[in-house]
Amino acid sequence: MSSTAIGMIETKGFVAALAAADAMVKAANVTITDRQEVGDGLVAVVISGEVGAVKAATEAGAETASQVGELVSVHVIPRPHAEIGNHFDVSAK
Amino acid sequence: MTSSRSPDLRALIADVVREVVADLAGPAAAATPAPAPVPPAAPAPPAGVAGAEHVTAPQLRERVEAVRIGDDADLDRFARQLLALFENPKNRQDLRAGRLRFRLEGGTTSAVPETRPVQRVDTGAVTERQVKAASEAGRRLVLGRRAVLTPLARERARALGVPIEKER
Numbered sequence: 001m002s003s004t005a006i007g008m009i010e011t012k013g014f015v016a017a018l019a020a021a022d023a024m025v026k027a028a029n030v031t032i033t034d035r036q037e038v039g040d041g042l043v044a045v046v047i048s049g050e051v052g053a054v055k056a057a058t059e060a061g062a063e064t065a066s067q068v069g070e071l072v073s074v075h076v077i078p079r080p081h082a083e084i085g086n087h088f089d090v091s092a093k
Numbered sequence: 094m095t096s097s098r099s100p101d102l103r104a105l106i107a108d109v110v111r112e113v114v115a116d117l118a119g120p121a122a123a124a125t126p127a128p129a130p131v132p133p134a135a136p137a138p139p140a141g142v143a144g145a146e147h148v149t150a151p152q153l154r155e156r157v158e159a160v161r162i163g164d165d166a167d168l169d170r171f172a173r174q175l176l177a178l179f180e181n182p183k184n185r186q187d188l189r190a191g192r193l194r195f196r197l198e199g200g201t202t203s204a205v206p207e208t209r210p211v212q213r214v215d216t217g218a219v220t221e222r223q224v225k226a227a228s229e230a231g232r233r234l235v236l237g238r239r240a241v242l243t244p245l246a247r248e249r250a251r252a253l254g255v256p257i258e259k260e261r
Binding site for chain 2: 055056059063065067070071072075076
């Protein structure tokens with residue numbers, strides 16, 4: 001996980017999240033590492049991979065999500081700290 | 094000031110002022126009699142409080158004059174204005190103590206982004222492609238509360254110098 005970036009897309013509604021996840025893995029060489037549903041229809045998809053790939057993937061995923069449903073947020077962490085992996089399930093497999 | 098007089102007269106006065114100031118500053122720097130102006134290093138630092146004790150209380154107002162310097166002529170005019178100000182003892186003291194200051198007017202760089210036409214995005218993702226298009230069209234982006242800027246778009250906007258304003 002130390003050399004890989006993580007990207008996150010949060011949408012309101014499951015369908016938009018699924019569409020975004022599909023667009024992300026198709027757009028670049030990234031893997032989906034987590035899916036979180038925190039309630040109120042909010043679904044977050046977490047991906048990991050090389051920084052450039054993650055940025056490109058989130059770009060494609062965000063565009064798809066906003067077309068299909070409601071995009072809430074997009075974020076990329078280029079170099080996540082190792083400590084994050086102890087408390088969040090975002091490590092690359 | 095006598096601004097509507099002929100330029101020859103102004104030049105003559107400016108020359109005389111320059112000579113007088115040079116004469117006054119010369120002996121003072123040579124550290125002999127020093128009639129009115131002390132060497133400039135000494136009175137400059139006490140800008141606020143110490144300098145204020147010399148002057149009577151109602152004279153403490155700070156003045157900031159706007160100066161527009163666009164070319165050599167402006168610079169020359171400002172230098173002459175400064176010389177004329179130096180002739181008056183009160184102005185001289187104010188200048189030295191920092192109570193009379195100058196501000197450069199007419200910043201051209203800050204005015205450019207404001208004049209660009211606005212491209213509003215209210216909802217959905219703002220992608221790199223949209224930023225690129227806005228840059229080519231010479232527009233600035235204004236994002237509504239529900240618009241989301243992607244990381245790649247943010248990078249591109251910074252690289253292309255597209256101003257992005259987010260409404261909260």
